[in-house]
Amino acid sequence: MQKEALRNSRLYQSMQTITRLMDRFYLDGALGLIPGGLGDMVGGVFASIHVYFAAFRLRSWSLTLAVLNNALRDIFFGLMPFFVGDIIDFFHRANIQNMDLIDGFINDDETVIREVNRKARQSALVCVLLVMAIVLALWLMVWLAVKLGNLVFL
Secondary structure, rough: HHHHHHHOOOOHHHHHHHHHHHOOOOHHHHHHHHHHHHHHHHHHHHHHHHHHHHHHOOOHHHHHHHHHHHHHHHHHHHHOOHHHHHHHHHHHHHHHHHHHHHHHHHOOOOHHHHHHHHHHHHHHHHHHHHHHHHHHHHHHHHHHHHHHHHHHHH
């Protein structure tokens, strides 16, 4: 009964809608085209619903780490310069991956649970490194914008 209640919850339905819009209709890739990393950050905000569901509804730290790893990786790829990140964003389906992990976890799928546990061990370190890389990429973009602005306008 618990599983059915989770699948019928409004949050779960919202998660499915966001996943469909972001990855199946390529909204994540389109948002990534917004300059300055803003679109990728907006995509990250939408991805946070998966993290919230894993952490607070399913209460699984291993699943939360695996989902967070996918979401941060998606943000990091999107921040790559010269439209490389934008192209990757259209093909890297982090929201679908996260939804598959959550569905497998709810359905007690042994293969998914093994993958979640394997990913969780890697994810703690990877998440810290990805956060540092994202902060560095954003700092570099601001620094470059300031330098270019000074050259053009001063």
